[in-house]
Amino acid sequence: MKNYLEFIEKHVLAELVKKGYTPSVARSSAYRATEHYKHAGSTSGKSKMFADCLHVAEVWAKQQQPKIKGLRV
Numbered sequence: 001m002k003n004y005l006e007f008i009e010k011h012v013l014a015e016l017v018k019k020g021y022t023p024s025v026a027r028s029s030a031y032r033a034t035e036h037y038k039h040a041g042s043t044s045g046k047s048k049m050f051a052d053c054l055h056v057a058e059v060w061a062k063q064q065q066p067k068i069k070g071l072r073v
Contacts, residue, residue, distance in 0.1 A: 005034050005067060012057045019058075025065045029057035 012033045016026035033053035040052065 005037060008037055008053050009034050011050070012054055015054060016057060016061055021061050022067055023063050028064065029061040030062045033057040 009030045013023075013026050013030040016029055017023060021029070033056055036053050036056040037049060054073065
């Protein structure tokens with residue numbers, strides 16, 4: 001399970017930074033994504049779980065940094 005947590009954290013962080021979020025907001029959002037993974041039940045597959053975790057992170061990031069210049073959503 002730890003390897004998948006690291007995968008989620010790394011890739012969510014990269015995706016959010018790519019979309020224009022600051023690194024600190026992206027880090028806290030990636031943490032939220034890993035917490036979601038830990039507490040979520042099983043889904044249809046790992047790709048679906050990653051999509052769910054990324055969604056949770058994006059919602060959190062938007063709440064933390066709602067107005068940023070050049071945000072690609």
